[in-house]
Amino acid sequence: MVRPTAGEYRVGGRVVLLAQDKPLYRTFRVADMLNFGRHTNLVWDQQRALGWLERFGVPLDRRCDKLSGGQQAQVALAVALGACPSLLLLDEPLANLDPVARKAVTGELLGEVAETGMTVLLSTHVVAELAGVGDHLLLLANGRSILDGDTEDLLAQHLRVTGPRADRPPLDGEVVHATHTARQSTFTVRGLLGPATPLDAPGWTVHPVTLEDVVLAHLKTSIGETGL
Structure with a gap:
């Protein structure tokens, strides 16, 4: 049309x-x-x-x-x-x-x-509608693609890392989104480290992410915490 x-x-x-x-x-x-x-x-x-x-x-x-x-x-x-x-x-x-x-x-x-x-x-x-449904995800924000790929591959590439307050997590990878409190930092990271791999850094833990976690992390970074 x-x-x-x-x-x-x-x-x-x-x-x-x-x-x-x-x-x-x-x-x-x-x-x-x-x-x-x-x-x-x-x-x-x-x-x-x-x-x-x-x-x-x-x-x-x-x-x-x-x-x-x-x-x-x-x-x-x-x-x-x-x-x-x-x-x-x-x-x-x-x-x-x-x-x-x-x-x-x-x-x-x-x-x-x-x-x-x-x-x-x-x-x-409605991000919850996507879980367990799609083979391929295309995420759009402000009229452009910000995430595109096989859904399972995208989930495997992302993880959440939590530990003491810091500017960066103690691992390599792209920091997609970060939140901080007075004593703690949480990062959504896109990289090659799997969620079962322990970190050689005291106080830091690695957690798997859901599809909703991945989508919201990229959207918050692209369009801000309050959305459009």
Whole structure:
């Protein structure tokens, strides 16, 4: 929709975009939305769409504007999946769901990926949604890439080091982020030292990091502690 200034993309197969506003015809019943999807897509799998709604208990005879925000999100996902995409682009797809439903939807999406070979590109501000989901992470801040790579590799490259107040940790590596109190310093470091490797420095300990730790450390350094 916006002409790129450089670069290229190649996609083999069908591409489906589910935007953040979950576009639905509000006066349509859920069944009407599936019928609309069937008539506006060259490829359509009605059973796949129905199966998604059945798994989450969404009634077919209810108007879309009478559904909760979470149910509307499920209808939009059902229509997207019914179109049998090779590439599914999701913009904040779980924003209207409670934490339990988010986990359930994520699990079902991973099942769809495993079963069909579909690729999912997920854009989100909720870092917790990313844990255990993505194979590849692209982190953007101020319109530029600040972290890009295989998720497991990025986790293996980072660690957290805690010890006495200091300007730098007692090891080599890139200090991504640092916090200090009167007596203690904590550093998020990107390097080659694994979290199981002891430090030859009295009072210092090494800890593994989560994906959320890595993302927040890079964002805090790039855009500041208060964010955008």
